[in-house]
Amino acid sequence: MNEIRPPARALPADLADRLRAALPEGTVLTEATDREAYLLEERSLYRGQAPIVLRPRSTGEVAAAVRVCAEAGAPIVPQGGNTGLVGGTVTAAHEVLLSLGRMNGIEEVDPLNFTMTVGAGCILADIQQAAERAGRLFPLSLGAQGSAQIGGNLASNAGGINVLRYGNARDLVLGLEVVLADGRVWNGLRALHKDNTGYALKHLFVGSEGTLGIITRAVLKLFPRLTDRVVAFCALRDPADALTLLSLARDRAGEAVTAFELMSELTVEIVQRHAGGQDPMRERHPWYALIELAGSGHDGTLRPVLEGILEEAFERGTLADAVLAESSAQYAALWRLREGIPEAQKKEGGSIKHDVSVPVSRIPAFLRRAGEAAAEALPGVRVCAFGHLGDGNIHYNLTQPMGMEKAAFLAQWERMNAIVHDIVVELGGSISAEHGIGLLKAGELRRYKDPVEMDLMHRLRDALDPGRLLNPGKMLG
Known part of the structure; x- marks a missing residue:
């Protein structure tokens, strides 16, 4: 477990009292047992130390809390569902943690405008279900959607399995409401599909990991509900064949290609061993791909399209084998082979992870x-390599050698990161595709990022948060 950087200076002794005076009863938590759940981190790489946790219910309360902290010179760290994988919301002992989980209202669903207005604390799965009830689709989908909150998804520009068709979180938001570092509120909560009246300020805050402002509400884009889904699990000789299959699928099915997930043999093996997945193939293969086609208003028409794609791929010698889901149960079972990988990895042993593109x-x-x-x-x-082939995002995870001690393996983290990330950058890629930078990759960002780009990022940070009080130490350090 990594230690958080040492405190620059202690919080004012009376800060909790000042916050209690400005906020409703029950908003300020200082007891260790009350704070515990907010200090744990998904990978157990860090442990938060914030002596004060805030749980506001409204934008006004967030703004009031930020003003009190700004006046006291107290750093403040926003936290959503606490499902991040790069230490983006962990705290030092001189920082205040602000949890947005109580701001979880779905304020409006407008099916005619294809929009939804929500609080930052809304659980992603609840947003998906609300869209479904309105006959619409909110396509952001990822493994932690049962606990991840939309504010955190936007702050980290989350990706997931549907980026190939719908884009990242950045592409799924029309408007934002944001509390700035001085406590002012920027009201950019517009439900407009076109707004060409100046700088697109929302894009500054999406992906900024809470270092430029705290997202409190959002207007999200909705899409037509998908009424026809078909999925196939394909066996391949190598990633080049997977790339050929993806190209063929997009040529034949166009935007109906919703997901295309690549998996190495080891990933399927460990899901079978630890997560109850079942390989539908008669034999083991070096690589697998899961391909899904989905559409609206064309029930039953996509199955023959996918069958045709698979037949053509067999004729070309691209496919070694393939299984097409025949029922909803088989559909879920095939997806379980992909979705069960992260949890299965935890049980397989130590893992040095890379989220690259x-x-x-x-x-x-x-x-x-x-x-x-x-x-x-x-x-x-x-x-253990798997991920979203269609958008170039591979989760390139290294699992400890058999017989090697976990601690000895994890001690190789920085060395193996450098080896993998050097290759990524040489190929014109990114060291973070969808998980963000947080604390974990702040040093590597400085190593790999263009100096001019880093300078521009620092200038933006200083313009919006000159005291560096919002989520300090994350991303830019």
């Missing part, structure tokens, strides 16, 4: 080069 055409080269370099640097290391 490269241009889609360069994925085979990345996987080959990274595999060779990792094996040379750490003999016996097992590559």
Whole structure:
């Protein structure tokens, strides 16, 4: 477990009293037992230390809390569902944690405008269900959607399995309401599909990880509900064949290709071993792909399209085998092979994780080069590679060699990160595709990011938060 950076200075002794005077009863938590759940971190790489946790119910209460903290010179760290994987919401002992979980209202669903207005604390799965009840779709979908909150999804520009068709979180928001570092509220909560009246300020805050402002409400884009879904699980010789299959699918099915997930043999093996998944193939294969087509208003028409894609791929010699889901139960079982990977990894042993992206055409080269370099640097290391082939995002996770102590393996984290990330950058890629930077990758961002780009980011930060009181230490350090 990593230690949070040492405190610059202690919080004022009377800060909790000042916050209680400004906020409703029950909003300020200082007892250790009350704070505990907010200090734990998903990967157990860090442990938060905030002596004060705030639980506001409204934008006005967030603004009041930020004003009190700004006057006291107290850093404040916003937290959503606490499902992040880069330490983006952990706290030091001189910081206040602000949880947005009580701001969880779905304020308006407008099916004619294809929009929904929500509080930052809304659980992603609840948003999906509200859209479904209105006959619409909110397509952001990821493994933690049962506890992840939309404010955190937007602050980290979350990705997930549907980016190929619908884009990242940035592409799914029309308007925002944001509390700034001085406690002022920017009201950009507009439900407009076109608004060309100046800088698109919302894009500053999406992906900023709470370092420029605290997102409190959002207007989200909705889409037509999907009424026809078909999925196939495909066996492949190598990632190059997967790329050929993806290209064929997009040529034949266009935007109906909703997801295309790549999985190495090890990923399927560990899901079978630890998460109850069942490989539908008769034999083991080096690589697998899960492909889904989905559409609206065309019930039953996508199945023959997918069958045609698979038949053509067999004729070309691209596919080794394929299974097409015949029922909703089989559909869920095939997706379980993909969705069960992260949890299964935890039970398989130590894992050094990389959330990277490269241009889609360069994925085979990345996987080959990274595999060779990792094996040379750490003999016996097992590559657990999976992810969103269609948008170039691979979760390139290294699992500890059999017989090696977990602690000894994890001690190789920085060395293996450098090996993998150097290859990613050489191929024109990114060291963070969808998980963000947080504390975990702040040093690596400084190493790999263009100096001019870093300078511009620092200038924006200083303009909006000159005291560096919002989520300090994250992203830019």
